[in-house]
Structures are given as C-alpha cells and as structure tokens.
Amino acid sequence: MPRTLRRWGPPLLLISPSAVLMAVFVYGLLAANAQTSMTDIHTAAQATGREPSSFVWLDNYVALLGSPAFQHSLKNLALYTVVFLAGTMFFGFLWAWLLDRPVRFEGVFRSIYLFPMAVSFVASGVVWRWLLNSNQGEQASGLNRLFQMIGLDFLQNNWWNNVDVGIAAIAIPAIWQLSGYVMALFLAGFRGIPEELREAGRMDGASEWKLYRHVLFPQLSPVALSAVIIIGHMSLKAFDLIMAISKPANYQTKVPAIDMYVFKSSFDYASSAAVGAILLVIVAALIIPYLVHISRTEKAK
Amino acid sequence: MSAPSSTAPVAVAPTTTPSAPKVRSRFSVGRTLKYLVLLFFLVVVLIPVYVLVVTSFKGPGDAAAVRAWNLPEVWVLDNWKGAWDALSPALWRTIQMVVPAAVISSFLGSMNGFVLARWRFPYADLVFTLILFGMFIPYQAVMIPLLQLMLGAGVPSGVPSLIILHVIYGIPITTLIFRNYYMSVPEELIEAARVDGAGMLRTFGSIVLPISIPSFVVVLIWQFTSAWNDFLFAVFFSSSGNGPVTLALNNLANGALLTNYGISMSGALLASLPTLLVYVLLGKYFIGGLMSGSVKG
Numbered sequence: 001m002p003r004t005l006r007r008w009g010p011p012l013l014l015i016s017p018s019a020v021l022m023a024v025f026v027y028g029l030l031a032a033n034a035q036t037s038m039t040d041i042h043t044a045a046q047a048t049g050r051e052p053s054s055f056v057w058l059d060n061y062v063a064l065l066g067s068p069a070f071q072h073s074l075k076n077l078a079l080y081t082v083v084f085l086a087g088t089m090f091f092g093f094l095w096a097w098l099l100d101r102p103v104r105f106e107g108v109f110r111s112i113y114l115f116p117m118a119v120s121f122v123a124s125g126v127v128w129r130w131l132l133n134s135n136q137g138e139q140a141s142g143l144n145r146l147f148q149m150i151g152l153d154f155l156q157n158n159w160w161n162n163v164d165v166g167i168a169a170i171a172i173p174a175i176w177q178l179s180g181y182v183m184a185l186f187l188a189g190f191r192g193i194p195e196e197l198r199e200a201g202r203m204d205g206a207s208e209w210k211l212y213r214h215v216l217f218p219q220l221s222p223v224a225l226s227a228v229i230i231i232g233h234m235s236l237k238a239f240d241l242i243m244a245i246s247k248p249a250n251y252q253t254k255v256p257a258i259d260m261y262v263f264k265s266s267f268d269y270a271s272s273a274a275v276g277a278i279l280l281v282i283v284a285a286l287i288i289p290y291l292v293h294i295s296r297t298e299k300a301k
Numbered sequence: 302m303s304a305p306s307s308t309a310p311v312a313v314a315p316t317t318t319p320s321a322p323k324v325r326s327r328f329s330v331g332r333t334l335k336y337l338v339l340l341f342f343l344v345v346v347l348i349p350v351y352v353l354v355v356t357s358f359k360g361p362g363d364a365a366a367v368r369a370w371n372l373p374e375v376w377v378l379d380n381w382k383g384a385w386d387a388l389s390p391a392l393w394r395t396i397q398m399v400v401p402a403a404v405i406s407s408f409l410g411s412m413n414g415f416v417l418a419r420w421r422f423p424y425a426d427l428v429f430t431l432i433l434f435g436m437f438i439p440y441q442a443v444m445i446p447l448l449q450l451m452l453g454a455g456v457p458s459g460v461p462s463l464i465i466l467h468v469i470y471g472i473p474i475t476t477l478i479f480r481n482y483y484m485s486v487p488e489e490l491i492e493a494a495r496v497d498g499a500g501m502l503r504t505f506g507s508i509v510l511p512i513s514i515p516s517f518v519v520v521l522i523w524q525f526t527s528a529w530n531d532f533l534f535a536v537f538f539s540s541s542g543n544g545p546v547t548l549a550l551n552n553l554a555n556g557a558l559l560t561n562y563g564i565s566m567s568g569a570l571l572a573s574l575p576t577l578l579v580y581v582l583l584g585k586y587f588i589g590g591l592m593s594g595s596v597k598g
Contacts, residue, residue, distance in 0.1 A: 010501035011420045014412040018432070018472050025443070025469045026435040032446035091342075098339055109339050111584065112346055118580035118587065119573045120530030122547040126554045126569040127349045130356070130562055141369035149370065176349065184588060237439045240532040244551055260441045261536065264448075273445045280442035287437045291430055299426075 030280065037061070037273035044267035053270075060274040069251075070259060070275075076167040077255045077282075081235040083168045087175035088231050089224070092182025097212070099183075100190040110187070114180035121177070125244025128173040132245065134158040160245065166252035170241055178234070182227045189223035190216065229290050236283050357381065357567040384553070384567035391549035392571070395529060398460045398545055402467035403524035407517055409468070410475020415505055417476065418483035419491060429480065436473035444537055451538065459543030466538060467528040475520050478590065482516040483509070515586075522583055523590030526576050546572045 038057055045051040064070045095113050099106055116124065133142035136156045140148060144156040159169040193216060201211040239257040246253040248262055256279050263272035352370075357380050359373040368374075417429050440447075447466075456462050486509070494504040535548040550572045554565040580587050 006500070008422075011416045011422070013502070014505065015416045015428075018409050018413045018476065019428070021469050022432055022435050022472060025447070026438060027431075029443035029446045029450070030438070032450075033442055033444075036445050095339075095342065098335055103335070103339070109343060112343055114588070115577070115580060116346065116349075117591070118526060118576045120532065120547055120576070122530075122532050122551050123569040123573045124349065126550065126565045127353050129554070130352060130566075131349065135366065139366050141366040145366065145369045176346065180346075181591060184591060188592060233437055237441070239441075240547075243532065243536070244554070247555060257439070257441050260444065264445065264537075269445050276439065276441035276444060279439040283437060283439050287434070291433065291437075295426055295430055 033273045033276055036269055037277045039270050041270040042268045047267045047269045056270075060270050061278070064271065064274055064278070069254075070256075072251070073254050073256050073259050076253065077236065077238070079165065080167045080171050080174075080238055080255060081232060083171040084174050084178075084235045084238075085228060085231055087171060088179045088182045089227060091175065091179035092227065093186050093224075095179065095183040096186030096190060099187060110183070113183055116177040117181050119177070121173075121240035122244045124173055124177055125241050128176075128241075129245045132159040132169055132172070134161045160250075160253050163252050166246075167255070170238075170245055170253055173241055173245070174235070174238070178231060182231065185223050185227050185230075186220060189220045193219050225290070229286065232286055233283055236279065236286070353566045353570055356562055357384075357570055359563050361561075361563070380561075380563035380567040381571070383561075383564040384571050387553050387564070388546055388549050388568050388571055391544060391546040394460055394543065395545040395547075398463045398467070399525055399528045402464045402471065402528045403521050405464075406468045406471035406475050406524055407520045409472055410477075410520055411479045411510070411513055411517070412505070413472070413476040414479025414481075415483050415509055418480045418486075420501075429476075432473050432476055434473075435470065436477070440470065440533055448537060457543075459539045460545075462538040463528075463531075463534055463545065466534050467524070467531070471524050471527075474523065478520050478523070479513070479516055482513065486512065515589075518583070518586045519589040522579055522586050526579065526587070526590075529576050 037060055038055055039053045040056045040059070041047055041053045043051070046053045095109075099110060103109065131142040133140070133144065134157075135141060136144050136158070140156065143159075147153060147155040158166075160166040162169070197215060197219070198211060201215045206215070237257055238255050239261070242248070242250075242253050242255065242258055243261075248254070248258050254262075256275050260272050260275040260279070263269075263275060355372055358376045358378070360375055360377045360379065363374050413432065417425060417432075451458075451462055451465075456465060490508060490512075491504055494508045499507070529545075530547065531545070532547045532551070535545050539545065539548060541549060541552050550565075550568050553568050
C-alpha cells in the first residue's frame with residue numbers, strides 16, 4: 001500500500017485540482033446546460049426558482065430550429081464562417097508565400113501583418129464601425145468616403161446594414177485581425193520543409209513555380225488543416241465583433257452566440273441554453289474528428 | 302528586426318529551421334513586383350491604425366464626414382483625456398484581474414503538463430484529450446449553468462469572478478503548451494534526479510520548474526493577452542461599475558446616442574496599449590503561444 005501511494009500519490013496530487021475543475025466546469029456544466037435546455041424556463045420568475053418549471057424534452061430545440069429568426073442566425077453563421085475562412089486562408093497563405101524566400105525587411109512586414117492579432121475584437125470594432133459606416137454620397141465617411149476619394153465610387157455599399165449578406169461585412173475586420181496569424185502558421189510550415197527537398201526539386205530542373213506547386217505546397221496540408229480548425233472554431237463562436245460593431249439587437253448581423261446573449265438578457269434561460277447546446281454540437285462536429293486525427297498521428301510517431 | 306533571421310519559425314521548430322539564404326541584390330521585375338505587393342498589403346493593414354491615431358487627436362468640429370480621412374486641423378489631446386477619465390478605473394481593474402489569472406493558470410498548466418508528459422498511466426491520452434476539448438468548447442454551452450453556479454457559490458461579480466473563470470478555462474491551453482515543452486525535455490535529466498532519490502514532487506520543484514522559464518513566459522503572455530482582450534466573460538460576469546476595460550470601452554463607444562468617435566478611438570488605443578507593448582517587446586514569445594494553439598506536438 002505505501003508503495004502504491006508513493007507511485008500514484010504525487011502525480012495525482014499535481015493533476016487532481018485541474019482534473020476536478022475540468023470535470024465540474026466543462027463536463028458537469030455541459031450536462032447541466034443540456035438539462036436546462038430541456039425545461040420551460042422562459043421567464044425571470046422561473047429562472048430564479050420563484051415559479052415552477054417542467055421538463056419539456058426537445059421542445060425548445062424544435063421551436064428554435066423552426067423559427068425563421070434562428071434560421072437566419074444559422075445562415076449568417078455559415079456565411080460569416082465561409083468568408084472569414086476564405087479571407088484568412090487566402091491572405092495568410094499569400095503573405096507567407098511572399099515572405100518565404102529571402103526578403104529585405106522581412107521582420108517588418110511580418111510583424112505588421114501579424115500585429116492586429118494582439119488587439120481585442122472590441123478595440124478593433126471601434127475603428128471598424130467607423131470604417132464600415134453605411135452612409136454614402138455627401139454623408140459618406142469611412143471606407144465609402146475612401147472609395148470616393150480614389151475614384152472607386154461604385155464600390156460604396158451599406159456594409160453590415162444589408163439584410164442578406166451584411167454579416168459578410170463583419171467578417172472583414174475578422175480577416176484583418178487573423179490573416180497574420182494564418183500567415184505565421186504557413187510561414188512556420190514553409191520554414192519547416194527541409195532545404196534538401198527544394199534542392200532536389202531544383203536539381204530535377206523544376207521551375208520555381210513547379211517547385212512550389214508540386215513539392216512545397218503539398219507539404220503544407222497539415223498546417224492548412226490546423227489553420228482551418230483554429231479559424232473555423234473561432235468563427236463559430238463569433239460574438240465580440242458583432243457586439244462592438246452592430247449591437248446585439250441588429251437583425252442583419254445576428255448569429256447564435258448573439259441569440260444566446262439576447263435570450264439570457266430576457267431570462268429565457270431554456271432557449272439560451274438550447275442555443276449554447278446547438279453551438280456545441282456544431283463546434284464538436286468540427287473539432288472531435290480533428291482531435292481524434294491528432295491523437296492518432298501522435299501515436300504513430 | 303535584426304540578427305536571427307526569423308522569430309516565428311524558431312519558436313515552432315528550433316531544430317529544423319534553416320536560416321534563409323542571403324538576399325541577392327540583383328534587380329528583377331518579379332522582385333520589384335513582390336515588394337510592391339508586400340508594400341500594398343502593409344498599407345492596407347495599417348489603414349485602421351491611421352484612422353485610430355488621426356481621429357483620436359481631432360477636435361469635435363473636425364469630425365465632419367468630408368474631412369474623415371484628413372489629418373486633424375488642430376491636434377488636440379481632449380479625446381485622450383476624456384478616454385483616460387472614462388477608462389482608467391477599468392484599466393486598473395483589468396490589471397488586478399489579469400495578473401493573478403495568468404500566474405495561477407500557468408502553475409496549474411505546468412503541473413498538468415509535467416504529469417501528462419512524463420507519467421504513463423492508464424488512459425493518459427484520454428485524460429489529455431478530455432482536458433484539451435475544454436479549449437474548444439463554445440463557452441455559450443456552459444454559460445447559463447455557470448452563471449447559476451457562480452451566483453449560488455456567492456462569488457462577487459467583476460474581478461473575483463473573472464479571475465476564477467480565466468484560471469479555469471485557461472487550464473487546457475496552458476496544459477497543452479507545457480506538455481509539449483516537457484515532452485521535449487531529455488529523459489536523462491529527470492532520470493538523473495530519480496536515481497538521486499528525488500521523488501516526483503522534488504523533481505518537479507527543483508529540476509523541472511527552473512528549466513521551464515521560457516514556457517512560463519510564453520504561457521504568461523498568452524494568458525495575459527487573452528484575459529486582457531476577453532469580452533464574453535466580461536459581458537456575463539461583470540457590469541460597467543466593476544468590469545474590465547473591454548466592457549468599459551464597449552460602453553464608451555456604443556453607449557451614447559451620438560457616438561463620439563474621437564474619444565472612442567483614443568479609448569481603443571488606450572485599451573490596446575498593454576497587449577501591443579507585450580507584442581512589440583516580447584514578440585518571439587507571443588508568437589510561441591500562437592503556435593502552441595495549433596495543437597502540434
């Protein structure tokens with residue numbers, strides 16, 4: 001017994017505080033949230049326990065998924081994610097590629113492309129709200145005014161005030177903020193490729209473009225996968241930028257995370273919890289296969 | 302950026318990074334084009350910075366739409382003073398929140414990371430994956446019961462609540478960074494301590510902790526930045542009277558009927574200065590943290 005204690009005691013001592021916290025605050029609360037999402041707690045009185053509530057199984061989910069307003073949120077989320085992903089992957093990859101071969105002032109370019117990452121969405125939201133001002137013509141400021149000044153008037157538009165695709169405008173600041181991060185990931189990927197591989201390609205007489213296309217780009221697919229997962233799961237939780245730029249009550253730009261907040265604010269805890277659970281399912285569908293994939297490749301090493 | 306050719310890749314793959322060959326000074330169209338493209342994107346990325354800085358120094362009459370992109374007619378400091386008055390209490394609260402949150406979760410992360418990297422126990426991988434998953438969950442999926450739990454436990458809203466939350470939900474990422482680091486520590490170093498009769502706790506305290514300084518810097522910066530920039534927990538667990546600077550800034554920028562962009566933009570710069578300073582001074586470690594987020598062993 002003392003030997004078992006000596007062997008198992010110390011590691012358990014080190015890891016148990018975190019294990020308990022994770023068990024309670026992640027898995028315990030996920031279960032509690034699922035429970036709340038299947039009740040009829042829709043009022044403040046029920047939320048504080050002054051009035052009784054009952055178990056209604058999946059009624060809240062059925063109601064949510066059937067409501068045009070929530071469908072609009074889901075559609076917005078999909079559009080936002082597609083634009084955000086496409087933008088960050090495009091610019092991130094392009095910048096990394098441009099900086100891969102020796103470039104003068106590489107550090108300056110890299111640092112400036114990456115710096116928006118250090119700023120909060122709320123702070124960048126302040127300036128982007130101004131840049132994405134929907135006024136046009138005489139009253140235009142922000143990007144619309146800039147378009148006038150450089151003779152690109154036709155590019156003027158009402159940005160996030162567009163009901164159908166307004167959410168895509170919110171993705172612009174998100175792209176501004178995270179393209180540098182994707183660049184850093186790809187750049188690390190490029191630099192991790194052994195120099196011999198490039199040399200071998202050149203020996204075979206491959207042109208610079210062919211070298212990239214057939215030898216180097218394929219090496220980057222694990223990096224691309226990481227980038228998609230990171231940006232994708234950030235995108236699904238989109239909240240800060242929308243709160244900062246267009247306010248939660250704005251129909252054009254609402255997404256599930258905003259709905260969750262709005263429901264909570266009106267003490268509709270059941271619907272709020274259900275939205276949270278739906279978000280969890282969407283994120284899990286993306287993350288769990290990835291985590292399984294990662295742990296398999298680690299084992300193979 | 303001088304000496305070592307690159308910071309980002311070094312932080313990821315210290316062993317395999319070949320230093321980029323010397324820049325050839327030969328002129329070519331392709332090269333010139335490349336610099337023009339790089340420069341173009343540099344300008345695009347800096348546009349919001351120009352707007353922030355310029356607007357923050359504009360007087361109230363200077364804000365007309367026609368002059369939106371011009372430099373200030375008169376450079377005034379009123380906005381900065383206004384922003385400081387509005388945000389300084391929240392800035393101070395944010396510091397009180399961020400420092401303990403970063404330090405505590407770093408220590409928890411290093412303990413977990415060490416155990417998970419060095420101690421083979423049944424289901425170790427499963428435990429690690431379960432911890433890691435906590436990093437990816439949308440916090441919306443725990444928020445309602447979390448509110449009830451914190452309220453039920455009597456934790457005051459504002460700084461105390463936020464410290465606890467940033468510590469707890471910081472565990473996955475800090476564990477991940479430390480585990481990856483400890484996996485790379487030579488086995489012999491730890492074996493030597495064990496031969497000398499040191500138990501696990503002694504080994505951890507006297508051998509492992511001292512060599513973990515670089516990882517601590519990475520983790521501290523990561524936690525500092527994400528807690529400083531957090532808005533989600535701030536919205537749910539604090540109010541304008543006791544919340545951090547992100548909340549105060551959002552109230553400042555979105556509160557008034559007619560937004561005062563000058564003060565808002567000074568405020569945005571003010572609220573971003575600490576994290577920007579960290580980025581400029583400790584960029585290498587900042588990027589190290591970013592890379593760890595990519596879950597690569």
